[in-house]
Structure formats: structure tokens, C-alpha cells
Amino acid sequence: MSESVGRRYLFTTVARRARALLVLPLAPLLLSAVHPAIAATTTTRPKGKDMNIDDASGNLDPYRLPRHVVPHRYDLRLEPDLRAATFSGLAVIAVTVTHATSTIILNAVDLTISSATLEGTAGGRLDATVELDAAMQRCRLTFSRSLAVGEAQLTLVFQGTLNDHLRGFYRSTYKDQAGVSHTMAATQFEATDARRAFPCWDEPDFKAVFATTLVIDPSLTAVSNASVLSDSVLSGKRIMRFADSMKMSTYLVAFIVGQLEATKALYVGSTPLRLWTVPGKQPLTRFGHEIAAASLTFFEEYYGIPYPGDKLDLLAIPDFASGAMENLGAITFRETALLVDEHTGTHAERERVADVVAHENAHMWFGDLVTMSWWNGLWLNEAFATFMEMLAVDAWKPEWKRWDAFGVSRAAAFSVDGLLSTRPIEYPVRAPKDADAMFDVLTYEKGASVLRMLEQHIGPAVFREGVRHYLRAHAYGNADTNDLWVALGQASKQAVPELMNGWIFQSGYPLVTVRQDNETELVLSQQRFTYLASPESTEQSWQIPVPLRITAGGTTEHRRLLLADREVRVSLPKGVQHLFVNEAGHGFYRVRYESSLLQRILEAGVDRLAPSERFNLVSDVWATTVSGLTPLSDYLRLTSHFTGERDKNVWAVLLDAFSFLNRIIAAADRPVLEAFVRARLLPAVTELTWQPKPGEDDLVRQLRGELIGVLGKLGNDPAIQAQAAEQYRLYRADPSRVDPNVVPALVAILAYTGDEVRYNEFFERSRTAATPQEERRYLFALAAFQAPALLARTLARTVSGEMRTQDAPFVVSAVMGNVYGREQAWEFVKTNWDLMDRLFPKQGLRRMCGGIVALATAELEQDVRAFFLSRKIDLGGKTLDQYLEQLRIAVTFRERERDRLPIYLQSQQPGA
Ligand code: BES
Numbered sequence: 073m074s075e076s077v078g079r080r081y082l083f084t085t086v087a088r089r090a091r092a093l094l095v096l097p098l099a100p101l102l103l104s105a106v107h108p109a110i111a112a113t114t115t116t117r118p119k120g121k122d123m124n125i126d127d128a129s130g131n132l133d134p135y136r137l138p139r140h141v142v143p144h145r146y147d148l149r150l151e152p153d154l155r156a157a158t159f160s161g162l163a164v165i166a167v168t169v170t171h172a173t174s175t176i177i178l179n180a181v182d183l184t185i186s187s188a189t190l191e192g193t194a195g196g197r198l199d200a201t202v203e204l205d206a207a208m209q210r211c212r213l214t215f216s217r218s219l220a221v222g223e224a225q226l227t228l229v230f231q232g233t234l235n236d237h238l239r240g241f242y243r244s245t246y247k248d249q250a251g252v253s254h255t256m257a258a259t260q261f262e263a264t265d266a267r268r269a270f271p272c273w274d275e276p277d278f279k280a281v282f283a284t285t286l287v288i289d290p291s292l293t294a295v296s297n298a299s300v301l302s303d304s305v306l307s308g309k310r311i312m313r314f315a316d317s318m319k320m321s322t323y324l325v326a327f328i329v330g331q332l333e334a335t336k337a338l339y340v341g342s343t344p345l346r347l348w349t350v351p352g353k354q355p356l357t358r359f360g361h362e363i364a365a366a367s368l369t370f371f372e373e374y375y376g377i378p379y380p381g382d383k384l385d386l387l388a389i390p391d392f393a394s395g396a397m398e399n400l401g402a403i404t405f406r407e408t409a410l411l412v413d414e415h416t417g418t419h420a421e422r423e424r425v426a427d428v429v430a431h432e433n434a435h436m437w438f439g440d441l442v443t444m445s446w447w448n449g450l451w452l453n454e455a456f457a458t459f460m461e462m463l464a465v466d467a468w469k470p471e472w473k474r475w476d477a478f479g480v481s482r483a484a485a486f487s488v489d490g491l492l493s494t495r496p497i498e499y500p501v502r503a504p505k506d507a508d509a510m511f512d513v514l515t516y517e518k519g520a521s522v523l524r525m526l527e528q529h530i531g532p533a534v535f536r537e538g539v540r541h542y543l544r545a546h547a548y549g550n551a552d553t554n555d556l557w558v559a560l561g562q563a564s565k566q567a568v569p570e571l572m573n574g575w576i577f578q579s580g581y582p583l584v585t586v587r588q589d590n591e592t593e594l595v596l597s598q599q600r601f602t603y604l605a606s607p608e609s610t611e612q613s614w615q616i617p618v619p620l621r622i623t624a625g626g627t628t629e630h631r632r633l634l635l636a637d638r639e640v641r642v643s644l645p646k647g648v649q650h651l652f653v654n655e656a657g658h659g660f661y662r663v664r665y666e667s668s669l670l671q672r673i674l675e676a677g678v679d680r681l682a683p684s685e686r687f688n689l690v691s692d693v694w695a696t697t698v699s700g701l702t703p704l705s706d707y708l709r710l711t712s713h714f715t716g717e718r719d720k721n722v723w724a725v726l727l728d729a730f731s732f733l734n735r736i737i738a739a740a741d742r743p744v745l746e747a748f749v750r751a752r753l754l755p756a757v758t759e760l761t762w763q764p765k766p767g768e769d770d771l772v773r774q775l776r777g778e779l780i781g782v783l784g785k786l787g788n789d790p791a792i793q794a795q796a797a798e799q800y801r802l803y804r805a806d807p808s809r810v811d812p813n814v815v816p817a818l819v820a821i822l823a824y825t826g827d828e829v830r831y832n833e834f835f836e837r838s839r840t841a842a843t844p845q846e847e848r849r850y851l852f853a854l855a856a857f858q859a860p861a862l863l864a865r866t867l868a869r870t871v872s873g874e875m876r877t878q879d880a881p882f883v884v885s886a887v888m889g890n891v892y893g894r895e896q897a898w899e900f901v902k903t904n905w906d907l908m909d910r911l912f913p914k915q916g917l918r919r920m921c922g923g924i925v926a927l928a929t930a931e932l933e934q935d936v937r938a939f940f941l942s943r944k945i946d947l948g949g950k951t952l953d954q955y956l957e958q959l960r961i962a963v964t965f966r967e968r969e970r971d972r973l974p975i976y977l978q979s980q981q982p983g984a
Pocket residue numbers: 262263394395396397398427428429431432435454457508511516
């Protein structure tokens with residue numbers, strides 16, 4: 073090992089020069105690039121007073137590192153042994169000692185550190201004693217003398233295992249087309265797992281330059297954050313040296329090793345852009361490559377800053393815990409999020425790839441170039457990336473109407489943020505577990521929603537100007553929410569913190585109630601919306617941008633209000649016919665009309681409303697139905713206005729409510745619900761038929777697939793089921809005979825009605841599928857059967873090693889969502905909890921637990937609570953409380969409506 077240190081230094085000057093060239097075009101813009109000290113001191117922590125130095129005093133944050141020794145450059149050398157599933161490493165870290173000390177504390181976990189030496193300050197070479205604190209994931213280096221203030225170089229030699237938990241430096245396996253198994257290795261460091269691969273200052277505001285060298289088997293290749301500087305074979309080992317990265321956080325470091333294949337580079341300006349796959353999957357790269365290039369181009373223009381890396385590789389990893397990860401220059405993906413067959417993929421599958429690729433590319437600036445100071449500010453990364461993803465995909469394919477589909481995301485945020493156990497978007501974070509729990513719908517979807525609201529309020533051009541200011545001011549550094557407000561405030565000349573702090577630092581969101589007081593006065597009032605009655609009265613309020621559309625005397629006017637008080641009165645023109653609040657639907661609030669106002673909207677015809685407005689109308693009335701403000705019968709009657717609906721998002725919100733009813737209805741009454749679902753869906757399905765019309769757009773094709781699927785399952789329609797079987801036969805004989813968007817519905821229906829023969833067939837297909845999407849489709853179909861014995865086999869397979877752990881927890885959760893399997897799935901979870909806890913990635917386990925919200929009977933709820941309580945299970949942050957509250961809401965609804973529901977449903981039948 074030690075002889076390689078010398079060799080690495082031979083290249084140091086070359087590396088610096090290469091980096092300097094890369095920085096050059098940015099330098100005039102980004103002064104901090106040439107002043108490495110700036111970013112290191114950009115932190116929320118006051119200087120001097122709180123260096124978090126002496127962790128014996130008791131009043132310091134045990135989860136934060138002391139800051140008296142600060143790294144600025146890591147030279148990393150890693151040598152993975154894929155067969156033995158181990159790695160050895162060498163880290164040479166250039167540090168600045170700012171306060172004399174005899175200890176250095178940094179992060180490390182599940183590593184063995186065999187030597188630690190320091191050279192530099194006060195001359196000579198000092199060996200340290202190394203103590204690892206597994207619980208705190210730290211390592212303490214103690215030196216026999218005090219280290220003087222100044223520059224020093226810390227050399228650490230360490231060993232670790234390539235784990236199977238999809239975090240840190242981990243191993244991923246796959247079978248080639250001949251069925252032979254292969255192993256590769258990849259990294260996933262966010263939030264706090266870089267410390268599992270090399271000892272480091274693993275906090276986002278310890279930014280540094282990383283120069284990586286990988287020593288690998290010559291039959292393999294490696295990819296890291298920067299371009300390849302040299303590539304040679306020495307003593308039977310391939311040595312790949314990568315250029316210096318830009319100054320960045322540890323969680324963005326990545327290295328991937330395996331038998332990988334790459335596309336040819338597409339150039340975006342001077343940036344080569346490539347997609348990497350395991351052998352044989354290159355035919356699935358075209359679509360992802362296209363959106364990658366389009367979104368990179370879009371962002372360079374939007375941000376007004378060139379892409380900050382020296383190349384960009386996008387890699388599909390067979391085992392991957394989340395959807396994708398924004399490692400600078402080496403973005404990693406699960407296969408379904410990057411690879412898709414353009415001919416057999418559905419619209420939803422292609423949209424998913426476009427979204428994820430655009431999202432990760434957006435992070436190259438938001439997140440990578442400018443990073444939140446600490447995990448409480450995660451929304452600055454994720455909300456922005458989610459928002460920018462929409463902008464980029466919308467610009468790329470306007471016909472996809474991406475912002476309309478965003479309603480589904482906003483609704484997902486509404487449903488968690490309507491809980492008493494919700495949290496503000498920005499929320500205190502101490503332990504790593506709580507950092508992990510920040511990756512939720514509030515950070516992503518609520519965050520992106522309030523950004524969209526703000527963008528529409530101050531205007532897209534002004535908003536973009538503010539974003540550009542912010543990125544320029546904090547490039548290569550860290551920032552906090554207030555830094556963003558300052559930049560947006562400068563651009564908009566408006567009081568942004570006053571407007572926005574309520575949305576970011578307060579829990580929940582408002583319900584705006586609308587009533588007409590007399591002929592000429594409208595009253596808008598706000599109160600917090602929650603599904604369950606709040607034990608304490610909340611006096612919360614928000615500054616709410618309210619665009620208002622009023623039609624009176626045949627003319628329509630548009631007004632924009634800011635509802636800042638609890639109530640506001642608006643004068644109306646004479647002869648109001650109808651009016652609509654939250655015009656265009658960008659606001660993060662719900663609206664409740666008094667019944668005469670709602671009646672007038674419906675009488676004027678819902679087709680007068682924009683799709684996003686129809687979406688919000690249905691979503692808001694449903695939410696107030698669940699909370700008990702609107703009678704269930706009113707909601708069911710409202711749905712009758714939507715049989716002519718042809719927007720897939722509006723349908724999604726309707727279908728979601730129908731499946732909620734399916735979870736709370738008594739088994740004996742289910743046929744009445746099935747008949748209701750058929751009555752609502754049949755007109756649309758009959759008109760759409762099974763075959764797309766010539767020239768039909770993607771969105772209608774997708775809608776067809778979704779409606780057929782629900783009609784065949786929830787609607788339990790025998791004719792549809794028979795036709796599905798026939799269509800599936802056609803599809804098997806010749807895939808081009810059936811529109812790809814209908815295929816998922818066929819598979820789902822045949823599983824729903826399927827026997828053991830079908831089960832075995834689908835299981836087999838999941839193993840031999842030609843695309844990641846097809847594999848996923850057949851895998852999840854195994855959760856959709858009805859026969860308990862078949863579902864038992866599916867559950868058993870989630871822990872038997874037959875299923876990837878990236879998928880297994882989601883399959884368990886899908887069985888919990890199947891009303892014919894939920895009890896069994898819950899029993900299975902209880903029995904196998906310890907095993908699952910050991911096998912599944914943390915994130916997957918957390919998401920699996922989300923499945924409990926479907927266990928909507930009083931008995932199951934009790935059992936669920938008792939289990940989590942007695943086992944003292946903590947899913948991080950407020951995650952578990954939120955799941956339990958969602959379950960409480962469903963059970964409350966069930967208890968309240970159970971007896972009336974079948975009667976109401978019956979009365980909605982045609983001819984009733
Ligand atoms: N930074 C995240 C990846 C991540 C997620 C790391 C959770 C650690 C924990 C990445 O940018 C991301 O947001 N990925 C999403 C997909 C995206 C399109 C919403 C994901 O993985 O679900």
C-alpha cells in the first residue's frame with residue numbers, strides 16, 4: 073500500500089492542472105472556486121465559540137464533528153475484491169488544523185483502520201492510536217503530542233466489506249443473458265454512509281476535493297466522479313486514476329466497479345454524456361440518453377451556469393435502494409429509472425425515466441454545486457430538484473402536460489401534511505436516522521409545491537433570476553433557507569421571508585373556506601386543514617396567494633389576492649354566475665365552497681374548468697369527506713359529474729378514493745362497490761375501446777390502460793376480465809398487437825383472477841423479462857392474486873433470496889394493500905420482522921411499513937399499534953407516527969361510514 077502513495081503524488085500536479093482548466097470558464101462567475109476557505113466556513117455554527125471541540129463537556133452536539141481540524145482534499149485509493157466481497161483502502165487527507173489539539177475526530181463505521189499517521193504540523197511524522205465508536209459512527213485519533221495550527225496530511229489505511237445493504241460501498245449481483253451470475257460494486261453515500269467506505273468528515277459542509285484511484289481486476293472497469301486521468305496495468309492489476317473532483321460534500325463521492333458497458337458520448341457543450349449498463353442492456357439506453365442531454369442543456373440555460381463537472385456518466389445499477397443518486401458526474405440509478413424500451417415501455421414508465429434523470433441532473437447545481445449546510449435544509453436540495461425536474465420535462469415534452477400530473481404529487485403531500493403528526497418542511501435533524509427520514513413527501517412534494525406557488529406568484533422570470541443569484545453566491549459552498557430568501561427577495565423586490573416562512577417552518581396547510589355573504593360580497597377565510605380533529609385549537613395562518621376567477625353577466629375576470637388574515641372580504645360584481653378559487657391550481661391549500669357556490673360550478677359544467685382545477689376540486693371535496701366536513705353522499709354524487717372525464721390525473725384522484733373505499737368496506741358489501749365502480753368507469757372505457765385511435769396522444773393511451781385495469785380488478789367486471797385474457801393471448805403471440813400502455817392492466821387483471829398456473833407463469837416471466845419494467849410488472853403481479861396460498865408463496869419469496877432486496881419490501885407492502893392478502897401479509901411481517909430488518913435496506917423497510925395504512929379495521933389497527941409499541945420500533949423522524957395516524961383516519965372513517973356506505977353506493981346506481 074505505502075509504495076502507491078508515492079506514485080499517486082507523481083500525478084498530483086497533473087491533476088491540479090486539469091482541474092484548474094475545468095474551473096476556468098466558471099471562474100469569473102464563481103469567485104469562491106478559487107478561495108477554498110470560503111466554503112469551509114459557510115456554516116450555521118458560530119465560529120470560535122462553538123467548534124464542538126470537547127465532547128466530554130456534555131453540552132455539545134454528539135452527532136456533529138468538532139471543527140478544529142478541517143479537510144480540504146482527499147486522495148483516495150480503493151482496491152475492491154469482488155469475489156471475497158472485501159476492499160482495502162488508503163486515504164491521504166490534506167487538513168487544516170485551526171486550533172492546537174492532540175485529537176482528531178472523524179466519521180467511520182464498519183471499517184477496520186489499521187494505521188493512521190499525520191505529517192506536517194510541527195514537522196515529522198506522528199502515529200495515532202485509533203479508537204472506533206461504533207454507536208456514534210466515529211473514530212478518534214489520539215496523538216502523543218499536540219498538533220500545531222497549520223496544514224497537515226493525514227494518512228489512513230483501512231479495510232472493509234462490500235456489504236449487501238445497498239449503502240456505503242456495496243455489492244450488486246446480476247445474471248447475464250446466459251444465466252451466469254456476476255458481481256459488481258457500487259456506492260450509495262447519502263445521507264451519511266460515505267463513512268462506511270472511507271474515514272471522512274461526513275457532514276455536508278465539510279466540502280473538499282476528491283481524487284480517486286481504483287485498483288481493480290483488469291477484466292473490469294471503474295467509474296468515479298471525474299474523468300479518467302490515467303489507466304494502466306501493473307502487476308496484474310488495472311489502476312484507474314480519476315481527475316480531481318470539484319470541491320464538494322462527501323455524500324456525493326461515488327465509485328462503481330464492474331463489467332460495465334457504455335454508450336457513445338453525446339456532447340452537451342464540452343461535456344461528454346454517457347449511459348452505463350451491465351452487459352446486454354445497451355439497447356435500453358436511447359430514451360434516457362435523450363432526456364439526459366435535453367435536461368442538461370435546459371439547466372445550463374436556466375441556471376446560467378455551465379455544468380460544474382468535467383464529464384457526466386449515468387449508471388444503471390441492478391441493486392439500488394432508492395430511485396437514483398446525484399453523485400457529481402457519476403449519477404447512479406436503479407434500472408427502471410434509467411433504462412426503458414421505447415417500443416414496449418408505457419407512458420408512465422417513460423415519464424418516470426424522464427423525471428428521475430431530469431431530477432438528478434438538476435441536482436448537479438442544486439445540491440452538488442450549492443449544498444444545504446445541514447440535513448434540516450434538505451428541502452433546498454430535494455424540493456428544488458423536484459421542481460426543476462418538472463420544468464425540464466415540461467420544456468422537453470410539453471404534450472405530456474407535466475405540471476398537470478404534478479397535481480398527483482401535490483395531493484400526496486396534502487395527505488401527509490394534513491396529519492397532526494406532520495412536520496414543517498424544514499425540521500431539526502440530529503441523528504443519521506432522522507436525516508434519512510427527511511427524504512419524504514414533505515421535503516420533496518410539499519417543497520416543490522410551495523416553490524411552484526412562489527414561482528407563479530412572483531413570476532417565472534423573476535424567480536429564475538433569484539435562483540441564479542443564489543447559485544452564484546454560494547457556488548462550491550453551503551447555504552441555508554435564508555440565503556435563498558435573500559436572493560429571491562433581491563430579484564423580486566418582495567418580502568419573500570414573510571410570504572414563505574409560514575410554508576417552510578410551519579406544519580400543515582390551510583383550508584380556504586369560500587362563502588358569499590350577500591349579492592356583492594365574497595368571504596374567504598383560512599384555517600388549518602387536518603383529517604382528525606386537533607386536540608388543541610390551532611391559530612395558525614399563512615400568507616396565501618389566491619388567484620380568483622369570477623364570471624358575471626357573461627364576462628370573466630381574473631383577480632389575484634393575498635389572503636394574509638384569517639378572513640378577507642372581496643366585493644363582487646353584480647350577477648355572479650360562478651367563481652373559482654385557486655385558479656390554475658398552483659396553490660398549496662385546499663378550497664371548500666359553501667354548497668350553493670359549489671352547485672353553481674357544477675351546473676356551469678366541470679368541463680369549463682382546467683384539468684388541474686378539476687383535479688383540485690375532486691381532491692379537496694374528497695379530503696373534506698374523509699375529515700367529516702362533507703357528507704359522503706355528496707362526494708359520491710359529485711363523482712357522477714366526471715364520467716366524461718378524460719384527464720388521467722383527475723381519474724387518478726377519483727380512483728384513489730375508490731380504492732380507499734375498498735379498504736374500508738365490509739367484505740359482504742364489496743359487490744355494491746364493484747357495481748358503483750363499473751357504473752363510473754364503463755362509459756369512458758366503452759368510448760376509449762381497447763385500441764388507440766390513430767394519432768391518439770400518450771396521455772389518453774395511458775388513461776385507457778389505467779381505467780381498464782381498475783375496471784377489471786376493483787370493478788370486477790367479468791366481460792373486461794374475459795377480454796383481458798384474450799388480449800393477453802394476442803400480446804404473447806405478437807406484442808405489437810396490443811398497445812404497451814394496456815399491458816400492465818392485462819397482467820394485473822390476470823393476476824387478480826388468476827390460479828396457480830398463472831402464478832407460476834408470471835413468476836417465471838419476472839425472471840426472464842426483457843426489460844426492467846417488465847420484470848417489475850410481473851414481480852408486483854405476484855402480490856395481486858387473491859388465493860391465500862399463492863400470496864403466501866409471494867410473501868415467502870420476499871425473504872428467501874429469490875427477490876432483490878431493492879424490491880422485496882415493496883412487494884410486501886403491495887400484499888398489505890391487497891384486501892385479500894392484508895391480514896396474511898401483516899402476520900408475515902410480524903413473524904419475520906427481525907429477518908426483514910436484517911435483510912432489507914433501511915429505506916425499503918421504512919417504506920414497507922407504509923403498507924400498514926391499508927390495514928383498516930379496528931382489530932388490525934390495535935394489533936399494529938401494539939406491535940410497533942412493544943418492539944420499540946423507530947423508523948426515524950415522525951415516520952411511524954404518520955403511518956399510524958393515516959391508519960387511524962381510515963379506521964375512523966370506516967367506523968363512521970361503514971353502515972351507510974353500501975346504501976349510498978346503491979343509491980348511485982343508474983336507475984336507483
Ligand atoms: N438524493 C436522492 C437520493 C436519495 C434518496 C438518497 C433517499 C438518500 C436517501 C435523489 O436525488 C432522489 O431524490 N431520488 C429519488 C428519485 C427522484 C426522481 C424523486 C428517489 O430515489 O426516490
